[in-house]
Amino acid sequence: MTNAFTFPGQGSQAVGMGKALADAYPTAARVFAEVDEALGQKLSQLMWDGPEAELTLTENAQPALMAVSLAAMRVLEEKGVSLARDAAFVAGHSLGEYSALAAAGSLTIADAARLLKIRGRAMQAAVPVGEGAMAALLGLSFDDAVAVAAEAAQGEVCQAANDNADGQVVVSGAKAAIERAVEIAKGRGAKRAMLLNVSAPFHCALMQPAADAMAEALAKVTIARPVVPVVSNVAVAGISDPDEIRKRLVEQVTGTVRWRESVRFLAAHGVTRLYEIGSGKVLTGLVKRIVEGVEGVAVNTPDDIEKMVVALV
Secondary structure, three states, X not given: OEEEEEEOXXXXXXXXXXXXXXXXXXXXXHHHHHHHHHHOOOHHHHHXXXXXXXXXXXXXXXXXXXXXXXXXXXXXXXXXXXXXXXOOXXXXXXXXXXXXXXXXXXXOHHHXXXXXXXXXXHHHHOOOOOOEEEEEEEOOXXXXXXXXXXXXXXXXXXXXXXXXXXXXXXXXXEHHHHHHHHHHHHXXXXXXXXXXXXXXXXXXXXXHHHHHHXXXXXXXXXXXXXXXXXXXXXXXXXXXXXXXXXXXXXXXXHOOEOHHHHXXXXXXXXXXXXXXXXXXXXXXXXXXXXXXXXXXXXXXXXXXXXXXXXXXX
16 A cells, blocks of 8 residues: 655644644654744644634644644654655645645754745735635536636636635635636536635735745745655646755745645555545545545544554554
8 A cells, every 4th residue: 555645734723733642742742842932932822722713814824734744743753654664755735735845854844834934924915805815616627617717807816726626626816806706606507606714815826925925935945855755736746856846835825726636646656545644634535535546544633643653663
């Protein structure tokens, strides 16, 4: 059986995330302390105690999700799991790509935390509140969703932001254009089309100021070759070259998260099990909708970790 390790994106955060890991494993607690120190912020306290509204802020949710993923990874490594031996690829959904890179040794945990803090702030600041929006179009193919976005644009930004699974596409852009896309999608046979409760229109051209900020931030950070290739969200290819990793992380800010294609890429390269390392079970749920014959396994509790160790070590 060939494995890939995957890492969740925004939306998987919840108050209490990572607390059980920190209580059960000193190694996990040290990761949370390392992230707190890197950010000069008691992020772990916010993760464990809330308030939820503050945790959900993009600049907090992004490094928090990475912290849980890397805390779990460090515990797994301590117990004998070897990413180089036990996984053929790593991949992450949007911000999860930074978690994947840190897990594979391309980024330090501290650098990943600082980059995600910058990324979250820059994405939030790129578009004034109320001027952008995102919507989920359910029951349409990706090509149909792209056609809906093109028709709805009318000179404004409106593009496919997330291709999550068959029949689950998110569009992003100017608020009026996204509202038009919702109505057009309903007329095109979408099962559901609805605006999402998000703070900014992620993964579209309106995020260019954030892409520029990330280009500047990433230029100052050392990126090493990962121990296994990372499947890039925007390239849908396993990449290991540090310069290409840097380039793709910048492109990712304004580009489509091609998760459906990424999972199919993994399956085409012989992967039969995807371990989702970190908070929540979103990616594990998507696997079933994307490709047959590939198992998704969520790993976010001490019990999950012990089961994964038994399976791999």
